[in-house]
Amino acid sequence: QVQLVESGGGSVQSGGSLKLSCTVSGYPYVKYCFGWFRQPLGKEREGVATIHDDVKTSYTDSVKGRFTISQDNAKTLMFLEMNNLQPEDTAMYYCAANGLLFKTSPCSSQYKNWGPGTLVTVSS
Numbered sequence: 747q748v749q750l751v752e753s754g755g756g757s758v759q760s761g762g763s764l765k766l767s768c769t770v771s772g773y774p775y776v777k778y779c780f781g782w783f784r785q786p787l788g789k790e791r792e793g794v795a796t797i798h799d800d801v802k803t804s805y806t807d808s809v810k811g812r813f814t815i816s817q818d819n820a821k822t823l824m825f826l827e828m829n830n831l832q833p834e835d836t837a838m839y840y841c842a843a844n845g846l847l848f849k850t851s852p853c854s855s856q857y858k859n860w861g862p863g864t865l866v867t868v869s870s
Contacts, residue, residue, distance in 0.1 A: 748772045748845045748859040755839060755864030762831050762868070768824040768841030768861060775845030779853035780817060782826045784837035784866075794839070795826060798853040808834070831868045838863040 754766040770778070779798050785791040795805045795815035803815050814827040824841055842857035 748775070748778075748843045750841050750843055750859055750861035752839060752841050752861045752864035755866045757867040757869065758831055760832055760868055760870045763827070763829045764831065764866060766826040766828065766839055766841075766864060766866075768826075768843075770822050770824060770843060772859075773845060775847060777846040777849050777851060778817075778821050779844045779846065779857075780815070780824045781842045781857055782815060782824075783840045783842060784835075785840070785863075786834075786837040789837075791840070796853075797824070828866070831866070833868050833870050836866060836868050838865050 749772045751769045752766060754764060756764060758764055781796040782794040783791050784794050793806055794809055795813055797803050797815045797817055805813060812830045817824045840863045841861045843859045844854060844857055
């Protein structure tokens with residue numbers, strides 16, 4: 747099992763920046779697949795960014811060039827740096843992770859472990 751806790755959310759004005767952190771604990775898997783998701787109030791959850799195999803990153807189109815996903819070498823922290831925030835970025839942000847027992851195991855798009863979320867509010 748992997749336990750996740752997000753932090754770093756808050757309220758900013760349009761054009762501002764925030765850096766979200768996700769603390770990872772639990773069983774020490776040899777490989778992790780991480781992702782950030784968000785859910786605006788009254789809307790469906792959407793994927794924001796993923797980091798697989800330590801360096802392979804992907805982003806949804808609306809955040810490309812503004813958001814950066816990263817992790818620390820010990821894989822105990824995962825980050826989402828968000829710049830030039832816009833009101834449409836307002837949402838509850840969740841980190842997600844899968845722990846794998848083998849380095850050669852592929853990452854799945856379905857995440858088993860989720861944090862409770864942190865709220866990001868961007869005002870115009």
